[in-house]
Amino acid sequence: MSLQDSNPPQNSGFSRRRLFGAVGAGAALVGAGAVGGYAAGSSSSDAVSDVVDFRGDHQAGIVTPAQDRMHFVAFDITTDSRDDFVALLREWTEMAERMVRGEETFPDGAIGAGEYKPPSDTGEALGLSASSLTLTIGFGPGLFDRFGLSEFRPASLADLQHFPADNLDARRSGGDLCIQACANDPQVAVHAIRNLARVGFGTVSVKWSQLGFGRTSSTSTTQATPRNLFGFKDGTANLKAEDPAMLDEHVWVSPTDDQEWMGGGSYLVARRIRMLIESWDRTVLNEQERVIGRSKGSGAPMGLKDEFDPLDLDSKGPKGLLIDEAAHVRLASKEELGGIQILRRGYNFTDGSDGFGHLDAGLFFIAYCRDPLTQFVPMQLALARKDLLNEYIQHVGSAVFACPPGLGESDYWGSTLFG
Numbered sequence: 087m088s089l090q091d092s093n094p095p096q097n098s099g100f101s102r103r104r105l106f107g108a109v110g111a112g113a114a115l116v117g118a119g120a121v122g123g124y125a126a127g128s129s130s131s132d133a134v135s136d137v138v139d140f141r142g143d144h145q146a147g148i149v150t151p152a153q154d155r156m157h158f159v160a161f162d163i164t165t166d167s168r169d170d171f172v173a174l175l176r177e178w179t180e181m182a183e184r185m186v187r188g189e190e191t192f193p194d195g196a197i198g199a200g201e202y203k204p205p206s207d208t209g210e211a212l213g214l215s216a217s218s219l220t221l222t223i224g225f226g227p228g229l230f231d232r233f234g235l236s237e238f239r240p241a242s243l244a245d246l247q248h249f250p251a252d253n254l255d256a257r258r259s260g261g262d263l264c265i266q267a268c269a270n271d272p273q274v275a276v277h278a279i280r281n282l283a284r285v286g287f288g289t290v291s292v293k294w295s296q297l298g299f300g301r302t303s304s305t306s307t308t309q310a311t312p313r314n315l316f317g318f319k320d321g322t323a324n325l326k327a328e329d330p331a332m333l334d335e336h337v338w339v340s341p342t343d344d345q346e347w348m349g350g351g352s353y354l355v356a357r358r359i360r361m362l363i364e365s366w367d368r369t370v371l372n373e374q375e376r377v378i379g380r381s382k383g384s385g386a387p388m389g390l391k392d393e394f395d396p397l398d399l400d401s402k403g404p405k406g407l408l409i410d411e412a413a414h415v416r417l418a419s420k421e422e423l424g425g426i427q428i429l430r431r432g433y434n435f436t437d438g439s440d441g442f443g444h445l446d447a448g449l450f451f452i453a454y455c456r457d458p459l460t461q462f463v464p465m466q467l468a469l470a471r472k473d474l475l476n477e478y479i480q481h482v483g484s485a486v487f488a489c490p491p492g493l494g495e496s497d498y499w500g501s502t503l504f505g
């Protein structure tokens with residue numbers, strides 16, 4: 087199974103849609119329409135379903151066609167008890183599997199536990215469809231300082247080095263574990279993270295979180311390439327779900343790479359990148375295209391016509407190289423980096439303004455790779471040293487997580503690590 091193609095058994099609890107009858111049916115249709123273009127095999131066998139399979143060889147939410155919305159959270163661990171932590175992972179897995187199916191977090195849900203108990207689901211997703219929700223867990227470096235796990239720490243799992251011009255905010259960086267929630271309805275993604283955080287109280291605490299809208303990558307050939315907040319198509323030259331050999335080479339960890347428990351997993355690198363949109367917006371089109379190395383309208387490499395024409399890094403016009411020697415796409419390309427590639431899965435964000443009259447907006451960059459030290463680090467080093475884009479961006483948050491493999495029928499999140 088290269089995509090998440092196992093079908094979980096139906097659970098006996100309430101579907102959010104069944105509970106609310108007619109409203110639910112309407113929401114289901116909206117959801118189905120929203121996923122009409124999804125690749126067969128990325129969702130369950132129901133052709134109009136907007137449920138993404140939770141179990142499979144790899145966690146959902148990595149090569150799953152990128153949904154429109156994201157809520158990402160990083161947690162600190164606040165317990166010294168391994169048993170309590172594992173119990174939370176087991177409980178989270180059950181909750182996650184239910185929410186991904188469009189069900190409430192627990193069978194008694196928002197109103198079924200009686201008048202004299204706090205509801206066991208917060209309720210804001212009642213009537214909403216599954217919305218292609220995926221929940222993806224990752225473990226940060228700090229987890230391996232606890233619970234006798236040091237011998238299982240992957241050699242590549244460490245806080246990333248400082249890159250030139252980094253301006254990292256510790257309050258938006260790091261974390262002992264993370265959960266990436268992606269969905270086509272923002273309320274469904276927020277509901278999932280909120281309920282997982284609620285149940286984690288006393289065992290984990292939220293360190294930082296990020297909301298994202300407008301995916302800035304395509305992870306499937308079935309998707310049109312979206313645009314980032316600089317107005318350029320983003321994700322054209324990304325790795326795609328339909329190329330399993332490339333994913334095996336660049337995204338999925340092999341059990342023989344380092345730690346066996348990570349076989350089938352992947353490393354997630356998150357970078358909160360502020361985009362200085364006011365100065366970008368005052369920059370002429372010609373210069374914007376020189377910075378990126380692609381044309382703004384079509385997304386084609388400079389001098390070519392079609393978005394998917396391969397980069398020709400040597401082609402010259404009357405004024406020299408068509409793709410500038412410091413253009414973003416040149417420096418990030420596999421041609422310049424000795425074949426290195428990553429899977430990009432980021433989202434736009436705007437978090438109000440910064441108090442100085444500028445929007446606090448940018449790209450919440452997420453990359454999945456087989457080894458952050460030999461893939462993300464050299465790529466980011468090349469960009470940080472020379473990229474023309476650096477005049478318009480600033481990296482303000484950073485984190486790295488080891489995402490374990492997908493779940494078999496009786497697995498829970500982290501079972502390959504905790505046993």
Ligand SMILES: C=CC1=C(C)c2cc3[nH]c(cc4nc(cc5[nH]c(cc1n2)c(C)c5CCC(=O)O)C(CCC(=O)O)=C4C)c(C)c3C=C
Nearest residue numbers: 318319320321322323324359415418419420449465466479
């Ligand atoms: C370390 C990796 C990367 C960071 C950080 C990054 C930030 C970043 N990128 C854009 C906009 C675009 N990037 C594009 C291509 C592209 N970017 C990376 C890597 C990082 N980007 C790669 C590997 C590539 C593909 C290179 C290639 O082989 O062609 C593009 C072009 C369209 C595309 O192919 O996706 C744009 C546009 C921004 C605005 C940004 C930080 C805010």
Ligand SMILES: [Fe+2]
Nearest residue numbers: 320414415418
């Ligand atoms: Fe990029």
